[in-house]
Amino acid sequence: MARFVFRLQTVLEHRKRLEDLAKVAFGESQGGLFREQATLRGFQEDEERTVDHLEVIQHEGILDMENLQLGLRFLDVIKVQIDRQTQVVARAEARVEQRRQELVAAMQARKALDRLREKQLADFKRL
Structure with missing residues (x-):
């Protein structure tokens, strides 16, 4: 009996x-x-x-202006860092979505050849 040979096997392996x-x-x-x-x-x-620390400082009754100003400056720095990091996260999310789409396309290309191979194998077995 002849052996089944899928002529696009190398293409299928490449797609895998x-x-x-x-x-x-x-x-x-x-x-x-x-x-x-x-x-x-x-x-x-x-x-x-x-913010919690600044609220505690304000409610202590004795205002330490230097400590309060330092905390407010630190809070401003953190807010800038949060804004920047939010942009970094958005770019990372876009990269993940792009990679997901590339993966889906690669899977579809491989599955199409898998289906073709299975169809040709079924046709071969019927002969």
Whole structure:
């Protein structure tokens, strides 16, 4: 009996490699996004702690203007960092979405050849 040979096997293998590379790129971009989101959360927690500290200073009754001004300046710096980090997170989210679309395209290309191979194999077995 003759052996089934899929003439596009090398193309199928190439598309599988491309899909694997796309999976790796997607995973790396997701990891980058998670790190950037964690950094943003850290800044937001710093802001929250600073606001809480400033409220405590104001309610103590004895106003330490130097300490209060220092806290307000620090709060301004944190807000700038939060704004910048929010932009970094947005860019990371866009990268993840782009990598996801690339992965979906690679999977669809591979699956199309897989379906063709399965169809040709079924036709071969019927003969």
